Amino acid sequence: MRTSIATVSLSGSLTEKLTAAARAGFDGVEIFENDLLASPLTPEEIRARCADLGLTIDLYQPMRDIEAVPAEEFARNLRRARHKFELMDRLGADTVLVCSSVSPLAADDDALAAGQLSQLADLAQDFGIRVAYEALAWGRHVSTYDHAWRIVEAAGHPALGTCLDSFHILSRSSDPKDLEGIEDIPGEKIFFLQLADAPLLGMDVLQWSRHHRCFPGQGGFDVAGLVKHVLRTGYDGPLSLEVFNDVFRQAEAGPTAVDARRSLLILQEEVGIRALPEPAAPTGVAFAELVTHDAEPVAALLAGLGFARTARHRGKPVELWEQGEARVLVNTGPAARRDGTSLTALGLESPDPAAAARRAEALLAPVLPRRRAAEDAPLDAVAAPDGTELFLCATNRPGLPNWRADFADVPHAPAASDAVRIDHVALTQPWHHFDEAVLFHRGVLGLDAQESVDVADPYGLLRSRAVTNADGSVRFPLTVGAAPGDDTAHARHIALATDDVVAAARRFTEAGGRLLPIPANYYDDLAARFEFADGELETYRDLGILYDRDAHGVFRHCYTHTVGRVFLELVQRDGGYQGYGAANAPVRLAAQHAAR
Ligand SMILES: O=C(O)c1ccc(O)c(O)c1
Ligand SMILES: [Mg+2]
Numbered sequence: 001m002r003t004s005i006a007t008v009s010l011s012g013s014l015t016e017k018l019t020a021a022a023r024a025g026f027d028g029v030e031i032f033e034n035d036l037l038a039s040p041l042t043p044e045e046i047r048a049r050c051a052d053l054g055l056t057i058d059l060y061q062p063m064r065d066i067e068a069v070p071a072e073e074f075a076r077n078l079r080r081a082r083h084k085f086e087l088m089d090r091l092g093a094d095t096v097l098v099c100s101s102v103s104p105l106a107a108d109d110d111a112l113a114a115g116q117l118s119q120l121a122d123l124a125q126d127f128g129i130r131v132a133y134e135a136l137a138w139g140r141h142v143s144t145y146d147h148a149w150r151i152v153e154a155a156g157h158p159a160l161g162t163c164l165d166s167f168h169i170l171s172r173s174s175d176p177k178d179l180e181g182i183e184d185i186p187g188e189k190i191f192f193l194q195l196a197d198a199p200l201l202g203m204d205v206l207q208w209s210r211h212h213r214c215f216p217g218q219g220g221f222d223v224a225g226l227v228k229h230v231l232r233t234g235y236d237g238p239l240s241l242e243v244f245n246d247v248f249r250q251a252e253a254g255p256t257a258v259d260a261r262r263s264l265l266i267l268q269e270e271v272g273i274r275a276l277p278e279p280a281a282p283t284g285v286a287f288a289e290l291v292t293h294d295a296e297p298v299a300a301l302l303a304g305l306g307f308a309r310t311a312r313h314r315g316k317p318v319e320l321w322e323q324g325e326a327r328v329l330v331n332t333g334p335a336a337r338r339d340g341t342s343l344t345a346l347g348l349e350s351p352d353p354a355a356a357a358r359r360a361e362a363l364l365a366p367v368l369p370r371r372r373a374a375e376d377a378p379l380d381a382v383a384a385p386d387g388t389e390l391f392l393c394a395t396n397r398p399g400l401p402n403w404r405a406d407f408a409d410v411p412h413a414p415a416a417s418d419a420v421r422i423d424h425v426a427l428t429q430p431w432h433h434f435d436e437a438v439l440f441h442r443g444v445l446g447l448d449a450q451e452s453v454d455v456a457d458p459y460g461l462l463r464s465r466a467v468t469n470a471d472g473s474v475r476f477p478l479t480v481g482a483a484p485g486d487d488t489a490h491a492r493h494i495a496l497a498t499d500d501v502v503a504a505a506r507r508f509t510e511a512g513g514r515l516l517p518i519p520a521n522y523y524d525d526l527a528a529r530f531e532f533a534d535g536e537l538e539t540y541r542d543l544g545i546l547y548d549r550d551a552h553g554v555f556r557h558c559y560t561h562t563v564g565r566v567f568l569e570l571v572q573r574d575g576g577y578q579g580y581g582a583a584n585a586p587v588r589l590a591a592q593h594a595a596r
Contacts, residue, residue, distance in 0.1 A: 306416025341564025
């Protein structure tokens with residue numbers, strides 16, 4: 001099926017929007033009136049630009065407050081419509097969207113609405129134009145798709161059909177029963193289908209729509225379920241994204257358009273009209289890679305935590321540190337960034353690295369060179385939206401390229417056994433990459449997205465949403481919201497699973513490590529909220545161990561100091577605790593700001 005995107009979904013000038021849409025591989029666009037009004041190009045030039053870019057103009061929109069008004073008002077509306085149809089003729093657009101009226105002049109009178117829309121369609125037909133009538137969720141009298149369809153059906157005009165918009169429909173009801181009526185509409189009377197997702201927020205629907213729409217797969221709506229109903233009607237028009245979103249309005253158009261297209265590809269797969277290489281969800285974290293221009297503080301930190309430096313890359317300045325199943329690479333090569341120590345790459349244990357890379361490529365993720373040097377194992381690797389390199393690994397699995405073989409063992413004392421593996425890696429995201437990152441980890445890597453939680457930082461409000469695999473052996477909390485210059489809130493961290501966080505914390509401090517000091521007020525509050533064994537709370541207070549409990553179990557965790565933009569965490573999960581200590585995050589963030 002053809003894919004389209006509304007210009008309102010992208011930032012920039014109309015020219016920038018069109019270029020981004022074409023580059024990302026869309027077949028067409030919906031031109032928003034405001035984008036045209038603000039453009040220095042004539043309608044003919046816009047038409048030519050679209051043609052040059054290989055884009056069709058699938059829709060012109062919106063036309064507002066047309067129907068169910070007194071006769072004199074409707075005469076004015078028709079005059080306005082004639083102007084727009086002349087414009088559309090120059091533009092070469094053959095479908096116009098009319099949204100249900102929000103005007104106080106509009107009457108609650110379906111017969112009047114049908115009659116006037118029919119007259120509008122008569123005029124449109126003279127220009128070879130079709131009118132697609134859409135129920136805005138906040139329309140004055142018409143706010144549901146079935147109501148809009150009843151009016152279109154009553155009008156019975158060949159140039160009048162309906163436009164279905166997933167936001168307007170799903171924001172009003174997500175009850176599958178309420179969607180079944182879609183299949184009562186003949187496919188040829190659905191003139192257009194607009195798709196948007198949104199986080200499930202309890203707020204005024206107009207504000208929700210204008211600020212929080214996102215691409216399918218990024219929010220909480222079952223957009224694919226709705227599309228399945230629409231496809232059963234025989235609808236064969238475009239799948240078009242119409243997303244009003246404050247972040248996408250600011251972010252660069254190019255990456256947003258790619259994100260949008262990825263969302264549609266995944267949606268097409270979900271509804272069974274596109275085959276993609278199957279997801280091969282990661283089964284573990286093979287390693288986390290830190291780059292630094294100064295290995296000393298990083299080495300001290302890892303050694304303090306009980307890691308042993310076990311091997312060195314055969315061709316590059318990269319060292320492997322290991323403890324249990326936890327592996328950290330420390331890279332002091334040219335990749336070391338200006339901005340100091342940071343976490344820039346992850347190794348994901350993959351059941352089928354090549355297939356996982358094929359899926360990522362099919363979903364427009366940049367595929368990185370397989371070999372960094374001639375003698376290296378040919379590792380499949382892709383870049384996440386924020387540039388983090390993801391290596392798809394088959395560690396020590398016979399017959400598959402093994403990254404470990406690129407490393408030569410070096411003599412070392414045995415590692416401690418405090419940390420058994422990487423519990424999670426917190427991947428803070430740039431402000432404009434959050435929804436995109438969620439979709440990427442979900443749709444490309446095959447991870448599941450958990451609920452989004454808000455976390456108060458002293459200097460801002462962060463949003464955090466974890467993506468995980470089925471057995472919890474891969475957990476990446478994705479976080480966004482820190483101001484661009486806020487290195488503290490932007491720091492990423494590696495959390496190490498331990499069976500005894502108290503022993504691990506003691507070992508670390510005895511080895512000279514500094515744990516993040518936590519204010520006494522926090523422990524007074526803990527004492528009020530939970531009951532502890534004698535001396536237990538004092539131990540936590542002395543060491544800076546934080547405590548949380550959920551319906552499943554208990555979580556105890558503590559943090560190292562930060563090196564550059566990286567720190568480590570020791571975590572002990574007992575009894576199937578599911579979270580990441582979000583309740584403690586504000587205290588942790590405040591302590592980190594203070595430590596800086
Ligand atoms: O927010 C609006 O007014 C608006 C306009 C046109 C649309 O297609 C829509 O879904 C919403
Ligand atoms: Mg719409």
